[in-house]
Amino acid sequence: MTDFTIGQRWLSENETELGLGLVQNVDHRLVTVYFPACDDQRTYAKNNAPLSRVAFEVGEQIETMHGEMLKVERIEPLNGILVYMGKQTGGGDELIPVPETQLSHHLELNKASDRLFSGQIDSLRWFELRYAAMKAKEQQQLCKVNGLQGPRVDLIGHQLYIASEVGNRFAPRVLLADEVGLGKTIEAGMIIHQQLLNHRAQRVLIVVPQALVNQWFVEMIRRFNLHFSIFDQARIDSLISLDDLELGENVDIDLNNIEVENPYLSEQLVLCSSEFLAECDLNLIKDGEWELLVVDEAHHLEWSPEQPSKEYLRIETIARDTAGLLLLSATPEQLGQESHFARLRLLDPDRFHSLEAFVEEQQAYQPIAELVSQIVEQETWTSSLKQQISQYLDDVEICEDNRDRILSELLDRNGTGRVLYRNTRKNIKGFPKRKVIAHPVDNCEKYFDDVGNDLNETIAYLLHPETQYADESWTQFDPRIGWLKNFLKENRSEKILIICAHKDTAIALDLHCRFKQGINCCTFHEDMDIISRDRAAAHFADQEDGAQAMFCSEIGSEGRNFQFSHKLVLMDLPLNPDLLEQRIGRLDRIGQNQDIEIHVPFMQQSAQEVIFNWYHLGMNAFEKTNSAGSAIFKRTKAQLFDALVNHSDQSQQEALIKETQEITAEINQAMESGRDKLLELASFNQKAADQLVEYVAERDSLAPRAFMESCWDRFGVQVEDHSEKTYVIRPGDHMFIGSFPALPEDGITATYDRKTALSRDDIQFISWEHPMVSGAVDMVLSEDKGNASVCILKNKAIKAGTILMEVLYHIDCVAPKYLQAQRFLPYTAIRVLTDVNGNDLAEKVNHTNLSKQCQKIPKNTSRQVLKSEEKILRKMLASADKKADVKAAKVLDSVLTNMQVSQSDELNRLISLQKKNPNIRNDEIEFIKTQTQLLEKYLKDTQLQLEAVRVIVAV
Structure with missing residues (x-):
């Protein structure tokens, strides 16, 4: 493990633009480095920190933080800190001590001109790769859809639109409430990806139900290349174990007074279950310095003014100290305005402070x-x-x-458009039709109607009569079993998802069908651990040898996606209409390419038939999405319960159906003409969405294949064809470096084609935003390879002996990442092609055409040229510097003006909006003001940097 000492200077290998770092804090596991040049801070694990120690040698020039230049004469170590004894340039013989803590925060390593004139030159291919990396970085930062192209997702307009609207905000606090199947998880993933890529956030905490932890973990890796760490109590215990406290033997330990490093600070991206969150140490997780909190299935957070739930209060506590918050819920209003208000209150407690005021405000919309x-x-x-x-x-x-x-x-x-996004199938195209097929079977005399000690218990037994038995003996006489056996045999070639309310029902059905009927099937229920559930889901998804049917308990209706199946069997029906929609939503999703068949077996003249007719005839809940379900249930609950208990009373059932139809029509009409319309229009802009799809598709067509093949060739990575549009990439036997970014030892299979990547989970999608590509760009530019080169030019039109110098510069604003200075000043490459007379030929001769005519030259010959022509070459370089300075000044002047105009427009817009829409938070306005001041400072301090020099000799 590397020895770090507070005050030492280190350089980030992955982010050299941060400047010279200063070690601020060191413990047994972590090291914290502050980068004064951009007012940024990083915390790394000590055993794998991507840091390089900065130590100057005797004879080298150093610059102090006050701008003084000194030549190092002697170096004296002091408690792990280096003290440089130096003489001022042009000064006397007095030695001036400069502790490394006093060094300039700006550092230019491996200066191209120094390497050139000292004969440390590289081949022209390295120079060309460096230029390609510069242009790649420039184009990526100029990209209109930066952060949206990399995820392995279909280009679906409404998802891209929401991700673009939310992902580019400072500290977004938003409720994503699209209907089931519209892709809230994808939207959240794209927002997280954007926030991380654009440095809006660095530390992210995701909280999801236990059943969805592994699914989120896999989705974040597979779709977004984001590697989250799953935290549970076992992991917390291991991170704060006594072994890690590094205490000596025979030491009396008072556990209550031991101060340990917060275990949540050991990882940047953390995923945990809501069940774990409810029981963990709240103070530890609250102090995790999160910048973005994501909560899935947020409708489970129960709240009332008098008695909010423990889970709600814990999320509220963390959210209060976290800048960004994403809540995901498919049922924002169906659970009632109080529940809906509770979600909005988490997002902005100052704005949504009163339930009464909120209800009144909604009516005004x-x-x-x-x-x-x-x-x-x-x-x-x-x-x-x-x-x-x-x-x-x-x-x-x-x-x-x-x-x-x-x-x-x-x-x-107006409205909640900035904090709430809700898309429905009404305004989103591409969904299949839903068809319900009723399968009435004979009633069963072995089930009893007079069961339960109270009304709720009685109704539960009536709807799920098999629960009257403590074992699976009911499978021998339940008439639904015979129907299910025939149905499965008639559809042997189909994948069939079967959902029932209770895990015991699912287990009994699975055992009966598997061992009594010989059907290949599996179960999925809450008593299975995450790995077992994932295996069951994978077994069901396998198209060749997988299960024909999967029996799910109610947890199968939340979070999981089974759109490869189009046949759904509901062995019973829930009382909650939203739960029914969740069940159907496992198949009715974007990506479903067949009409969905919903098969419902029920016993005639029973409560099962009553609830089926209530859903189907009363509110058409099977064949149409049912946003009003909870409100309908609330108003018809008493009448429904009476009809379920008195299921033989036909007139009572008819009255229930008629009443339900009238209430359904009334609520749907109110929702159509009320605020929902306003919300849906605010949630989707077809024109803007289409443009985003077009931009991303265009970026896809400019795949990084040529650049990556050059990188792999230079660094010794092996690439082989795998299949059409697919390649196997693995470390070569003689790699130039120890490892290549994001390339595991056993290699990967990858494609540049989005459709191919979407069809195969085991194939990685290589885009300009893939960690391997961005890592390769940073690696090329952080190395000195290619920044000094000499070659010959064969062109009959150019006189032999003519010398040209191609000089590459860049402008890159070193500023805190959250300011997003690259919006106004992206990494900008500047190229000068000068002759001995100081003429700039860059506009007339482009880099690619020039490189095609260049050829390599032996290094000894190159060094002879450099030595004999050094005076002329230095003069040419000085001329190039002046011309580049002029180009850079024009860029910077334009950038500063554009920034001030853009920021002023945005500030005036927010101030104007805040007068009419209180959703505009004061901290958004203050952020714009502060951001403008800081951007002006950092943009004015931006300096032109020499990147590479190539000397070209005509022969």
Whole structure:
């Protein structure tokens, strides 16, 4: 393990642009390094920190933090710190002590000109690779969809739109509430990916139900190349074990007074279950310095003004100290306005402070929703409509040509559009049809109607009569079993998902079908551990030798995706309509390419038939998504319970169906004409979504294949064809370096084609955002290889003996990552091609055409050229520096002006919006102000950096 001492200077190998780092804190496991040049801090594990010790040698020049230049004469170590004894350039003989803590924070290593004139030269191929890496970094930072191209996902408009809207914000606090099957997990993953890639966040905590932990873990790796660490109590215990405290023997230990390093700080990306969160040490996890908190299935967080749940209070405590918060819930309002308010209250407690005020505010949005509908639907606006619009927008020109701007302003200034995104199947295309098929069977006399000690228990027994038996003997006489046996035999070539309420029911059905009927099937229930569930899901998904059917308990209706199947069997029906929608949503998802068959066996003249008719005839809940289900249940609950208990009373059932139909129509009409319309318009912009899809597709067409093949060739990585559009990439026997970024020892199978990657989970998708590609770019630019080169040029049009010098520079603003200075000043490559007369030929002769005519030259010959022509070459380099300075000044002046205009526009927009939409938080406005001041400072301090020099001699 490397020895670190507070005050030492280290350089980040992966982020050299951070400048010279200063060790601030060291413990037995972690080292914290502060980078003053960009006011940033990093915490690394000591045993694998990507850091290089910076130690100058005698004779080298050093710069102090005050700008003084000294030549090192002697070096004296002092308690692990180096003290340089140096003489001032042009000064006397006095030795001035400079502790390494006083060195300049800006450091330029391996200066190209120094290597060139000392004869440390590389081949022209290394120079070309360096230029390619510079252009790759420049293009990536200029990319309009930076952060959206890398994920291995289908290019689906509404997902890209939400990810773009939210992912680019400072500290987003948003509820993602798309209907089941629209891809909330994908949206959350893309937002996380963007926030990390653009350095908006570095430490992320994801909290999900225990049943979904492994699925999220795999999805984050497979789709987003994000490696989260799963934390549970066993891991926490191991991280704070007494062995790690490094205490000596025979020491009296008072565990209550031991201060240990917070175990959550050992990883940047952490994933844990909501069950673990409910029982863990709240203070430790709260102090994890999270910058983004993600909570899946947030509707499980129960809250009331009088008695919020323990789980809710814990999330609230962590969210209060975390800048960004993403909540995922498919049922934001169906659980009632109180539940919906509870979610919004987590996002912004200052904004959503009163349930009564929230309810009143929602009612005020209905006329705005109606106005928005008229704006969208009416091609030509009446004077009356224009007057209505002007009442809400007094600073926008009211005319049809300005329709998009008016819609955008109305949606931005009203409602919860900035904190809540909800897409429904109504405004998203590409979903299959749903068809319900009823399978009435005979009633069974062996089940009893008079069971249970209270109403709820009685209804539970009526809907799930098999639970009256303590064993699986019911499978011998239940009439649904015979139907299921025939159904499975008739559909042997189909994948069939079977869901029932209780795990004992699922287990009994699996055992009966497997051992009595010889059917290849499996189970999936809450008593199985995560690994066993994943194996069962994989066995069911296997198209060749996998299970024909999978029996799920109720947990199969949340989180899992089985859209490779299109046949769903519901052995019973839940009382909660949202739970029914969750069940159907396992198959009814984006990516489903067949119509869905929903098969429902039920015993006639029983409570099962009553609830089927209530769902199907009363609210059409099987064949259409049912956003109003919870509200309908709440208003018909008493009547439904009476009908279930008195299931032989036909008139009572008919009255229930009629009442349910009327309430369903009423609620759907209210939702259609009310705030939901406003919300859905705010959640999706088809034009913007289509443009994002086009941008990402265009970026896909510019795959990094040529660049990566050059890298692999230079660094000794082996590449072989695997199949069409697919390659095997593995470390070579004689690699130039010890390891290649994101390349494991056993190699990977990869493709540059998105469709191929989506069809094969075992194949990695190589895009410009893949860690291997971004790592290769950073590696090439952080190495000195290729920054000094000499070659010959064969061109009959150029006189033999002519000398050209191709000089590469870059401008890269060294600033804290959260400022996102690259939005205004991306990494910018500047190229100068000068002759001995100081003329810049870069505009006339491009790099690619020039390189095609260049050839290698023996190193000894190169060094002779450099030595004999050093005076001329130094003059040419000085001329190139001046011309590059002029180009850089123009870029920086333009950048500074554009930044000030853009920031001013955004600040004025937010201030204006805040007067009409309290969703605009004060900290967003203050951030813009502070960001502008800091950006101005760092942009003005940006210096042109010499990157590489190539001397070209015509022969």
